[in-house]
Amino acid sequence: MSTIKDVARAARVSIATVSRVVNNDAKVSDKTRASVLKVMADIGYTPNANARALVTQKSSTIGVVIPDLTDPFFASLANGVDQVARQHHMQLLLSTGQISAESELQAINVLIERRCDVMVVHSKKIKAEVLLKLAEKIPGLVLIDRYIAAIAHRCVWLDNEEGGRIAARHLMSLSHQHIAYISSKYEIDDPLTRLKGFTEQLPQQHLTSSPDLIAYEEPNLRGGEIAAQKLLAKGLPFTAIFVYNDAMAIGAISTLEDNGFKVPSDISIIGFDDVLFSRYSRPKLTTLRYPIEQMAKKAALLALQLSKGEVSDEEHKYIPNLVKRESTAIAATTK
Amino acid sequence: MSTIKDVARAARVSIATVSRVVNNDAKVSDKTRASVLKVMADIGYTPNANARALVTQKSSTIGVVIPDLTDPFFASLANGVDQVARQHHMQLLLSTGQISAESELQAINVLIERRCDVMVVHSKKIKAEVLLKLAEKIPGLVLIDRYIAAIAHRCVWLDNEEGGRIAARHLMSLSHQHIAYISSKYEIDDPLTRLKGFTEQLPQQHLTSSPDLIAYEEPNLRGGEIAAQKLLAKGLPFTAIFVYNDAMAIGAISTLEDNGFKVPSDISIIGFDDVLFSRYSRPKLTTLRYPIEQMAKKAALLALQLSKGEVSDEEHKYIPNLVKRESTAIAATTK
DNA sequence: GTGAAAGCGCTAACAG
DNA sequence: CTGTTAGCGCTTTCAC
Numbered sequence: 001m002s003t004i005k006d007v008a009r010a011a012r013v014s015i016a017t018v019s020r021v022v023n024n025d026a027k028v029s030d031k032t033r034a035s036v037l038k039v040m041a042d043i044g045y046t047p048n049a050n051a052r053a054l055v056t057q058k059s060s061t062i063g064v065v066i067p068d069l070t071d072p073f074f075a076s077l078a079n080g081v082d083q084v085a086r087q088h089h090m091q092l093l094l095s096t097g098q099i100s101a102e103s104e105l106q107a108i109n110v111l112i113e114r115r116c117d118v119m120v121v122h123s124k125k126i127k128a129e130v131l132l133k134l135a136e137k138i139p140g141l142v143l144i145d146r147y148i149a150a151i152a153h154r155c156v157w158l159d160n161e162e163g164g165r166i167a168a169r170h171l172m173s174l175s176h177q178h179i180a181y182i183s184s185k186y187e188i189d190d191p192l193t194r195l196k197g198f199t200e201q202l203p204q205q206h207l208t209s210s211p212d213l214i215a216y217e218e219p220n221l222r223g224g225e226i227a228a229q230k231l232l233a234k235g236l237p238f239t240a241i242f243v244y245n246d247a248m249a250i251g252a253i254s255t256l257e258d259n260g261f262k263v264p265s266d267i268s269i270i271g272f273d274d275v276l277f278s279r280y281s282r283p284k285l286t287t288l289r290y291p292i293e294q295m296a297k298k299a300a301l302l303a304l305q306l307s308k309g310e311v312s313d314e315e316h317k318y319i320p321n322l323v324k325r326e327s328t329a330i331a332a333t334t335k
Numbered sequence: 336m337s338t339i340k341d342v343a344r345a346a347r348v349s350i351a352t353v354s355r356v357v358n359n360d361a362k363v364s365d366k367t368r369a370s371v372l373k374v375m376a377d378i379g380y381t382p383n384a385n386a387r388a389l390v391t392q393k394s395s396t397i398g399v400v401i402p403d404l405t406d407p408f409f410a411s412l413a414n415g416v417d418q419v420a421r422q423h424h425m426q427l428l429l430s431t432g433q434i435s436a437e438s439e440l441q442a443i444n445v446l447i448e449r450r451c452d453v454m455v456v457h458s459k460k461i462k463a464e465v466l467l468k469l470a471e472k473i474p475g476l477v478l479i480d481r482y483i484a485a486i487a488h489r490c491v492w493l494d495n496e497e498g499g500r501i502a503a504r505h506l507m508s509l510s511h512q513h514i515a516y517i518s519s520k521y522e523i524d525d526p527l528t529r530l531k532g533f534t535e536q537l538p539q540q541h542l543t544s545s546p547d548l549i550a551y552e553e554p555n556l557r558g559g560e561i562a563a564q565k566l567l568a569k570g571l572p573f574t575a576i577f578v579y580n581d582a583m584a585i586g587a588i589s590t591l592e593d594n595g596f597k598v599p600s601d602i603s604i605i606g607f608d609d610v611l612f613s614r615y616s617r618p619k620l621t622t623l624r625y626p627i628e629q630m631a632k633k634a635a636l637l638a639l640q641l642s643k644g645e646v647s648d649e650e651h652k653y654i655p656n657l658v659k660r661e662s663t664a665i666a667a668t669t670k
Numbered sequence: 671g672t673g674a675a676a677g678c679g680c681t682a683a684c685a686g
Numbered sequence: 687c688t689g690t691t692a693g694c695g696c697t698t699t700c701a702c
Contacts, residue, residue, distance in 0.1 A: 001448070003679055014689045019681060027687055044472065049448040050388040051679035053363040055694045061428075063438055070611070072407060082431055091445055094427040110426055113384040115336070133534070137379065175469065221615050237669075250615050276405070280585050281558050282592065282617030335585040338695055349673045354697060364671060386695035390678045 002045045011039040022047055022089055026132040055113060061091040062300060063111035063119035072218065072275045073245070073292060074122070079122050080296025088304065090118070099186055101125040108134065118303045120144055120296065124188040140307025143192075144299045145292075147317075154306065156299040156316040160190050163288045163320040164197025167242045167270050170286075170322055172205045176240040176268060176300050179207070182227040182252055184219040184244045191216075191244050193273065212236055219244055224251020232259060238269040239331040246278045246287055253281065253327065264329035274323050279295065283326035290320050337380045346374040347598055352382050357382055358359040388450060396426040397452035397635060398446035402434050406555065407610045408580070408627055409457070412479065415631025416455050423639065425453070428551050436460040443469065453478055453638045455631065469533040475642025480525075480627075482652075489641065491634040491651040498623045498655040499532025502577045505542045505657055507623075511575040511603060511666040515543070515586055519554035519579045526551075526579050529607065533577055546611045547571055554579055559586020567594060573665040575603040581613045581622055588616065588662065599664035609658050616663035624653050 004022075008015040013032060020026045021036045028036075039045075053059040062085045066074040082092045093114060097107030104123045111119050119139040123131065127147045135141050135151050147157040171179055181198065183191040199209045215230045217223035224247060231241070232255070243249035249271030253263050261267050263283055271278060271287035278285035295318055302316065339357075343350040348367060355361045356371045357498050365370075374380075388394040397420045401409040405641050417427045432442030439458045446454050453475040458466065463483045470486050471474050506514055516533065518526040531627060534544045550565040552558035559582060566576070567590070574590040578584035584606030595621055606613060606622035613620035630653055637651065 005679080015680080016682085016689060016691095017687085020688085023681085025681095029687060032687080046444065046447045048389070048450060048679050050385045050394065050450055051694090052681075053385040053694095054383070054389055054679080054696090055681045057694075059636075069404070069410050069417060070407075072405075072410070075407070075410040077405050078429075082404060082429065091449070092429045094413075094417065094429050109381065111380045112427070115385055116381060122570065149586065197569070221611065253617075254615050276556065277612060280589050281615075282588075340695080349674095350696080351698080352671085355672090358697080360697095362671060367671080383695050386678090387697075389680090389695080390679095390697050392678075446679060 001042050001048075003048070004045075004193075005045060007036065007039050007045050010043060018216070021130050032205065033039055034102075049212055055214075057115070059115045060089070061085075061093045061114065061118075062303070063093045063095060063114070063116035065095045065097055065107045065119070065121040065186045066097060067109065067122070069094075071247070072277065073247075073273055073290075076275070076293045077120075077122065077296045080293040081300040084300035084304070095109075097123075099124055099188065101127065101130075105130070112138065116140075116299070120145075120299045120303055124186070124190075125156045139309065140303045141298045142303040142306065144295060152315055153313045154302070156295050156302065158290055158295070158316075158318045158320060159274060160193035161197035163196040163272060163290075164199070165201045166288060166320065166322050167194075167272075168198045168201035168327065170200070170270060170324075171240045171242065171268065172207070174240070174268065174328060174330050177205075177207055178213070178236075178238040178240075179209075180213040180215070180231050180238040180241045182224060182231070182243040183214055183216045184239055184248075185216040185223070186219065194242075194244065210236075213238055220247045221251040221254075224248030224253075225255045228252035228255035232256075232292050238267070238268070240328070243269060243271050244269040246273045246275045246285060249276050249285055249287065249327070250281050252276070253283075253285075264327050268328040268331070270328055272320070278323075279325070281327075286325045286328040287323050288320040289323050292316060292319075304331070336383075337378050338383070339380075339429035341378060342371065342374050342380050345378060346371045392450070393452050394450045395424070396420075396449065396451055397638070398428045398430060398441065398451035398454075399447070400430045400432055400442045400446065400454070400456040400458065402457070403431060404429075406582070407612065408582075408608055408625075411610070411628045412455075412457065412631045415628040416635040418499050419632050419639070432458075434523065436457055436465075437460065440465070443526045449475065449617070451475075452642045453635070455634045455638055457481070459521070459525075474644065475638045477634045477638040477641065479599060479630060488646070488648045488652055489637070490628050491653075493625055493630070493639065493653045493655060495528040495655075496532035497579075498607060498625075499529040499534070500536045501532075501623060501655065501657050502529075503533045503536035504604060504608075505659075505663065506575045506603065507536070507542070508661060509575070509603065509665050511538075513548070513571075513573040513575075514540055514544075515548040515550070515566050515567070515573040515576045516544075517559060517576055517578040517583050518549055518551045519583075520551040520558070521554065521631070529577075529579065545571075548573055552583070555582045556586040556589075559583030559588075560590045563587035563588075563590035567591075575605070575663070578604060578606050581606040581608045581610045582622060584620055584622070584662070585612070585616050588618075588620075599662050600668055603663040603666070605663050607655070613658075616662075619662040620659050621642065621660045623655040629653075
């Protein structure tokens, strides 16, 4: 691969001049510029970004830490960041880390090695104090989908508890009295917080929650199927299910229908996230919209600002909103 | 951010020694190693990957060029590459380029600037000769989802024509006589090739294809909806649709059902790709399996080998296979 | 085992 | 406008 020196030699100028035309920076005579440009094209010169990053101390890449790309939720997240990156002529460096503190830390570390100025991190398992230390070290680090009070202005997060409340109110407004919950088996805050908001709303209609009506599985399509089976197997009556996310909701519907239950006439289902797909499921899924792409853009923009030393102490809290579609309806007569 | 010099100074050794322990490379006395390690931990040293890449001339990142992350098909592709990257302790550098020659080229160029040793490129619009030149320049470049004879052993692709044939045979075996085709509006080979295979199979049952029964739209859920509407609007009789991909197929089903048509009893639908979601649509989608993740892994592995100078002249052609689910059935009596 | 020194490709003063 | 030069942080001979 040719270097700046090769170009300089061939164009009979100094490397400084070549550098100038590459960065179309300082004043270079049109003539010189043209001839350098020509040489570059001829020998197929491509500047070395690593060398450039080394001397300028900036990598012009935005790092993203997510668990996994196949989950459409995280794909949307990455996509939001990517859009901002493109807008700013930066690249996306993806670092996937399973849901474990060690793996998440490892993923962040990779980004640091690359001297990512800007990073959007989805971390569920790293302890707050560790994250705090990291945030101190890396000005352009922003947390998404997590809230830590001490760095509230560097968190872009969703009010999960409110989401739970909204779901509860919606289901209760449809006269449901026995509501099950399908939850994620991962030990992270979100499913708990959603359940908390949900449960706390129940007494308003003199309902109570029952731990027996909760099933924990992997937060994906398959997990939803299994969770629904488990719920069914218990033989307890319920007319609605609040499901941790859309993927599980759709999996659950699949199981339910395969077992002869009609959604929503027999059982109502409400999901969470409003991934693209939810609008196309049959029945179309009622869910809580989690504007993750928008949030990811916000996070990327924020990280960009922070990396430049700009600070603001705004909070970036988002509230999910109810998207009523077809998977919820008035409760069937209680069995 | 601290450097190797800081560590050397604090540990009272030379930078060479620090470098050695970082790469836990040569022989360093246990004592020295321990003390260096301690200093590194104390001051929070993280090696600079850019500097390292500069001197070693290798970036330890795998580059991926795809149009877009929100499409689950491409997310799976990226995920496959990511898995290989993780296995080899490398990072994923993502370069998204819309479907245009210029934008794809730009995306590849970014990877070259970063001196990506290894890259998996999904390019539909760059001309073969340009790609050939690029491939010559970059030994670790592999094309996915595209076939160029001159570099056949560096292409990992699917036989789309055969896919079309399989779809046609399946539908004909169910006695369908009037079959529509929902296609992508992008001017790329795939939809054409699939249609070609499909059409060429028709005469076997004395059927002919009709350009009137083809609708072109964006290859996503929304596009499928619109395409189905267009087809319906024509008022021509058909009992089955061969759809360019699963996303469009699901969109089409949505439109069809909203218009009172039952799938598959009124109209059969067969998709293409077998994205995760297809198994959970209602009705469950009959489709052609495109093992993209597996292919992406293969491509990444191949690129890795090539970058090391290992060559083999195997071909990497994949054949889609029919996944029968619920969206196709015996043709309704022709109207 | 360990250190000194050269240099990867580039940018950014500083001269002229 | 253009060239010289000093590093950026690191790896890698080559001595000792």
